[in-house]
Each structure stands twice: as structure tokens, then as C-alpha cells.
Amino acid sequence: xxxxxxxxxxxxxxxxxxxxxxxxxxxxxxxxxxxxxxxxxxxxxxxxxxxxxxxxxxxxxxxxxxxxxxxxxxxxxxxxxxxxxxxxxxxxxxxxxxxxxxxxxxxxxxxxxxxxxxxxxxxxxxxxxxxxxxxxxxxxxxxxxxxxxxxxxxxxxxxxxxxxxxxxxxxxxxxxxxxxxxxxxxxxxxxxxxxxxxxxxxxxxxxxxxxxxxxxxxxxxxxxxxxxxxxxxxxxxxxxxxxxxxxxxxxxxxxxxxxxxxxxxxxxxxxxxxxxxxxxxxxxxxxxxxxxxxxxxxxxxxxxxxxxxxxxxxxxxxxxxxxxxxxxxxxxxxxxxxxxxxxxxxxxxxxxxxxxxxxxxxxxxxxxxxxxxxxxxxxxxxxxxxxxxxxxxxxxxxxxxxxxxxxxxxxxxxxxxxxxxxxx
Ligand code: CMX
Numbered sequence: 001x002x003x004x005x006x007x008x009x010x011x012x013x014x015x016x017x018x019x020x021x022x023x024x025x026x027x028x029x030x031x032x033x034x035x036x037x038x039x040x041x042x043x044x045x046x047x048x049x050x051x052x053x054x055x056x057x058x059x060x061x062x063x064x065x066x067x068x069x070x071x072x073x074x075x076x077x078x079x080x081x082x083x084x085x086x087x088x089x090x091x092x093x094x095x096x097x098x099x100x101x102x103x104x105x106x107x108x109x110x111x112x113x114x115x116x117x118x119x120x121x122x123x124x125x126x127x128x129x130x131x132x133x134x135x136x137x138x139x140x141x142x143x144x145x146x147x148x149x150x151x152x153x154x155x156x157x158x159x160x161x162x163x164x165x166x167x168x169x170x171x172x173x174x175x176x177x178x179x180x181x182x183x184x185x186x187x188x189x190x191x192x193x194x195x196x197x198x199x200x201x202x203x204x205x206x207x208x209x210x211x212x213x214x215x216x217x218x219x220x221x222x223x224x225x226x227x228x229x230x231x232x233x234x235x236x237x238x239x240x241x242x243x244x245x246x247x248x249x250x251x252x253x254x255x256x257x258x259x260x261x262x263x264x265x266x267x268x269x270x271x272x273x274x275x276x277x278x279x280x281x282x283x284x285x286x287x288x289x290x291x292x293x294x295x296x297x298x299x300x301x302x303x304x305x306x307x308x309x310x311x312x313x314x315x316x317x318x319x320x321x322x323x324x325x326x327x328x329x330x331x332x333x334x335x336x337x338x339x340x341x342x343x344x345x346x347x348x349x350x351x352x353x354x355x356x357x358x359x360x361x362x363x364x365x366x367x368x369x370x371x372x373x374x375x376x377x378x379x380x381x382x383x384x385x386x387x388x389x390x391x392x393x394x395x396x397x398x399x400x401x402x403x404x405x406x407x408x409x410x411x412x413x414x415x416x417x418x419x420x421x422x423x424x
Contacts, residue, residue: 001097001098001101001160001161001164002097003090003093003094003097003098004082004085004086004090004094004097004098004160005157005160007086007094008085008086008156008160008399008403011086011087012156012403015400015403015404016403016404016405019404031047031048032045032046032047032048034046036419036423039414039419042310043230044310048411049229049230049238049409050229051228051229051230051234051238051397052065052087052400053065053084053085053226053228053229053393053396053397053400054084054226054227054228054393055228056227056228056311056312058311058312058313058314059313059314060314060317061312061314061315061316061317061318062226062227062228062316062317062318064080064083064084064225064226065083065084065087065088066087067083068317069223069317069318069321070317070320070321072222073219073222073223073321075089075222076095076195076196076197076218076222077196077197077218077221077222077225077389077392078090078095078098078099078102078195078196079095079222080222080225080392081098081167081225081392081395081396082094082095082098084225084226084392084393084396085160085396085399085400098164099195099196101164101168102164102167102168102196103168103190103192104168105164105165105168105169106168106169106171106172106190106192106199107169107172107190108132108169108172108173108176109136109139111135112132112135112136112173113176113180113187115131115132115135116128116131116132116176116177116180117180119131123181124259124380125177125178125181125378125380125381125383125384126255126258126259126265126380126383126384126387127259128177128180128181129173129174129177129255129384129387130252130255130256130259130387132173132177133166133173133248133251133252133255134248134249134252136166136169136248137246137248137249139162139165139248140162140246140247140248141158141161141162141165142155142158142159142161142162142246142247143246145158146158146244146246152405155244155402155403156399156400156402156403159241159246159247159395159398159399159402160395160399162246162247162248162395163247163391163395163396163398163399166247166248166251166391166395167196167391167392167395170387170388170391171190171196171197171199171200171203171388172190172199172203174200174384174385174387174388175188175199175200175202175203175204175205176203177381177384178204178376178378178381178384179203179204179205181378181381182378182381184204184205185205187203188202188203188204188205189203190202190203195218196221197214197217197218197220197221198214198217198218200217200221200388201213201214201217204376206374206375206376207375208374212329212374213374213375215325215329216325216329216370216371216374217385219321219322219325220367220370220371220385220389221385221388221389222389223318223321223322223363223389224318224363224385224386224389224390225389225390225392225393226390226392226393226396226397227393228311229397230311231263231310232257232258232260232262232263233254233255233257233258233263233264233390233394234254234390234393234394234397235257236253236254236256236257237250237251237253237254237255237394237397237398238250238254238394238397238398238401238409239253239409240253240254241398241401241402242401242406242407242408242409243408243409244408247394247395247398250394250398251391251394251395254390254394255387255390255391258383258386258387258390259383261305262303264364264383264386264387264390265383266305266306266362266364267306267363267364267367267368267379267382267383267386268368268379268380268381268382268383269305269306269364270305270306270364270365270367270368271335271368271369271371271372271379271382272305272379273304273305273306274335274338274339274342274368274369275335275379277290277293277338278334278335278338280293283334284334284337284338284341285338285341287341287344287345290338290341290342290345291345291348291349294342294345294346294349295349295353298349298353304346304349304350305364305365306319306342306361306362306364306365306366307346307347307350307356307358307359307360307361307362307365308350308356308357308358308359308360308362309358309360309362312358312360312362313357313358313360314358314360315343315360315361316360316361316362316363316365318362318363319360319361319362319363319365319366322363322366322367322370323339323340323343323366325370326339326340326366326369326370326373327340330370330373333369333373335369335372335373336369336370336373338369339365339366339369342361342365343361343365346359346361347359347360347361367382368382371385
């Protein structure tokens with residue numbers, strides 16, 4: 001961690017000065033107007049705080065520290081974490097240093113497994129994952145150092161230490177929950193010769209003879225890492241961390257939001273939807289049959305999972321990366337074939353339906369079909385994979401928020417009566 005920490009130590013004072021100057025020069029300028037409809041609709045489109053790790057353009061999708069996602073799909077998850085934090089890719093030594101930190105801390109404490117074993121056998125894997133993270137809160141360096149009177153300018157370092165220790169454990173935790181929850185047999189220990197994604201694949205015990213599943217998981221963990229600051233999980237963790245709750249509390253809070261079907265759980269919903277189509281049509285339907293199937297679902301008041309987005313107005317580049325991976329590596333597979341066909345059919349259906357502002361696929365539309373192909377078939381596990389990756393974004397945002405001394409989050413709510421009497 002020394003090399004990463006040193007780079008941040010170099011950058012933080014410069015950025016602090018830069019932001020101070022920005023506030024001095026432009027502090028009184030307006031960045032957003034909020035109307036009554038926005039106040040009743042999840043604050044959609046309100047620009048109200050800063051997140052520099054990544055941004056989401058309606059027309060281009062995710063941009064990580066100025067790099068459009070599709071330009072960097074070949075980098076490792078460890079590299080994207082370094083990029084989120086520092087704005088540049090690590091050199092060889094920096095990457096090795098970070099990977100060795102991840103290896104040093106990859107063992108999950110035994111009490112966590114005991115807690116998980118005591119949970120009901122049919123617990124949702126996300127409940128197990130979030131409970132496990134929260135149960136490790138006592139390990140927090142930030143909490144210990146805060147209690148000892150740590151000065152404010154060192155908060156970010158303690159957050160980073162917690163973040164790395166937590167991230168190091170997530171592949172072991174995720175794979176352990178997979179084996180425990182789905183009766184796959186004994187736990188498999190991590191291997192210090194493997195990278196972060198490789199260790200996850202190894203510990204699931206799933207077969208990966210040609211290494212393609214490993215490649216998929218590198219891509220998967222890279223693509224889900226961050227999506228600016230206003231999505232439910234990022235904003236929840238940002239708000240909780242702003243109260244100086246440590247990263248274990250704040251990440252767990254964010255991931256509880258990710259567990260919602262309109263957010264990260266959509267990947268589980270999406271594969272369920274695709275498998276239902278396969279079962280209903282005994283394989284690949286025709287375009288006409290698929291279109292009718294989607295209309296039926298919409299007419300029953302249900303959403304098409306994996307389609308639509310609060311910010312994007314184009315096919316999500318994360319979807320594009322997955323569909324490209326599938327087209328390259330997967331041939332003659334009904335489940336992937338249905339995902340491919342949905343991409344031809346659903347945007348037209350949603351446009352005609354006329355409600356969704358964005359008729360295009362989001363990240364969740366394709367990922368499940370790929371995991372399914374490589375033998376990870378338990379789809380209520382999928383959001384755990386999203387969580388492993390998204391923790392990198394939450395931690396990176398937290399490190400910078402504490403480095404810049406961002407205060408506790410406290411927007412002002414208003415009452416409906418206030419609107420009635422104050423807005424003409
Ligand atoms: N299918 C059917 N209807 C949809 C739809 C979809 N895929 N996407 C949006 N709509 C509907 C909304 O439900 C809303 O209907 P009401 O007016 O009746 O409430 C209307 O279109 C307008 O919604 P919107 O402004 O376009 O979308 P929102 O910002 O409110 O919601 C999202 C965004 C993602 C929750 C929504 O598109 C959706 O429910 N998609 C399906 C679930 C999904 O794939 N979620 C994963 C998102 C990825 C992530 O986790 O970040």
C-alpha cells in the first residue's frame with residue numbers, strides 16, 4: 001500500500017489547494033435549479049455534490065477519471081482501483097505492491113463464518129454478504145484511530161487502510177458464501193499466486209479449463225467498480241461515511257441499497273427473466289414471440305429488467321463490453337442468444353410503450369447470461385459479485401471525501417405545505 005499511499009500523499013495537498021481556490025473563485029455561482037417535480041422524484045438531475053472518481057454521461061456512459069470505459073476494458077480490477085483513487089494507471093511496481101496487500105489480508109476471520117453458518121439456510125446471499133461485512137466492523141483501523149484521537153488530516157489514510165483490508169477479503173468472502181449457501185462442499189483457501197479475480201474463480205471451485213471464466217471475472221469486477229456519486233449505493237455509503245461511520249458501516253449501508261431490484265439486484269431479476277423466456281419457448285423465441293412476451297409483461301405493470309436508466313440515454317458501455325465478450329467467447333447458447341435477441345427487440349418495445357426515458361440496456365442486461373454460461377448458475381448470488389466490485393468505488397470516493405474534509409451530508413427537505421404556501 002506504500003506506493004499507493006505515497007502517490008495520494010503527493011496528490012492530496014495539491015487537490016486541496018485546487019478545490020479551495022475553486023470555492024474561493026466560484027463558490028457563489030449556481031450549478032443547479034431544482035423544481036417541484038424534481039423534489040418529488042428522487043432529486044433526478046439535481047447537481048448537488050461532487051464526485052471525481054468517475055462520471056456518467058447520458059450519451060457516452062461511464063467515464064473513469066476522464067477515460068471512457070470502453071478504452072480501458074482490458075485493465076485489471078486492481079488497476080481500476082488505483083485509477084479511481086489516483087487518476088492514473090499504476091506502473092508495474094505499484095500494481096505488484098497493491099496485489100501483495102490484497103494477498104496479505106485475504107483471510108476472512110473465523111468468527112465471520114460462524115455468524116454466517118448460524119443464519120437461516122435460505123438467507124439471501126446479499127444478506128449474508130452484508131452481514132459479514134458489518135460483523136467485521138470491530139476490525140476497523142479508522143474506528144480505533146478515531147477513538148484514540150486521530151487528527152482530521154489523517155482520516156483518509158485510515159479509510160484507505162480499512163478499504164484495502166476489506167477489499168482484500170471480498171473475493172474470499174464472496175466465494176465462501178457461494179460454497180456455503182449453495183452446498184458446494186468445503187471452503188477453498190485463497191492462493192497468493194493469483195490475482196484478485198483469479199482468486200475468486202479459484203475459491204468458487206468452478207471449473208475454468210481454458211481461463212475464459214477468469215477473463216470474464218476480471219472484466220466483471222472492473223466494469224462494476226463505480227458509477228459516479230448519486231446512484232443509490234454510492235450515495236448511501238457517501239451519506240453514512242459523512243457521519244464518520246467507518247468503512248465497514250458505510251460499505252454495508254451502500255450494499256444494502258445495491259440489494260434493491262431497481263439497482264444491483266436487477267442482474268438476478270434479469271437472468272430470471274431470460275430463463276423464463278427460455279423455458280416458455282423451449283429455447284430461442286422468434287422476434288415476434290419475444291416482442292409479445294415483453295408487451296405482456298409491461299401490460300401487467302412490470303418492468304423489463306436490465307433496461308432503462310436514471311442517467312444514461314444510450315446503450316450502457318458496460319453492456320456493450322459484456323455483449324462483445326459473449327459474442328467472442330460464446331457460440332450456440334440459448335441463454336446468451338436470448339440476451340442478444342432482447343437487445344434487438346426491447347428498445348423498440350420500450351420506445352413504443354413510451355414510459356421509460358431510456359429504452360436501452362444497462363449493465364445488468366447481459367452479465368448474468370455470461371456467468372450462467374461459465375457454470376455460475378445460482379442467480380440470486382449475482383449481486384454479491386456486483387458488490388465485490390462496487391466496494392472499490394465506494395472506498396475511493398470515501399478516501400477523497402475525508403481527504404478534502406467534506407462535512408456531514410445534510411440537504412434540506414421541505415414539506416408539501418411549504419410548497420403550497422411558498423411556490424406561486
Ligand atoms: N421497463 C418498464 N418500464 C420502465 C423501465 C423498464 N425497463 N424503465 C423505466 N420504466 C418506467 C418507470 O417504471 C417509470 O414508470 P412510472 O412513471 O409508471 O413510475 C417510467 O418508465 C419513467 O422512468 P424513468 O425516468 O425512465 O426511469 P427511472 O429513473 O425512474 O428509473 C430504473 C431507472 C433503472 C430504476 C428503471 O429504468 C428500471 O426500473 N429498470 C429496470 C430495472 C433495472 O434494470 N435496474 C438496473 C439499473 C442499473 C443499476 O443498478 O444502476
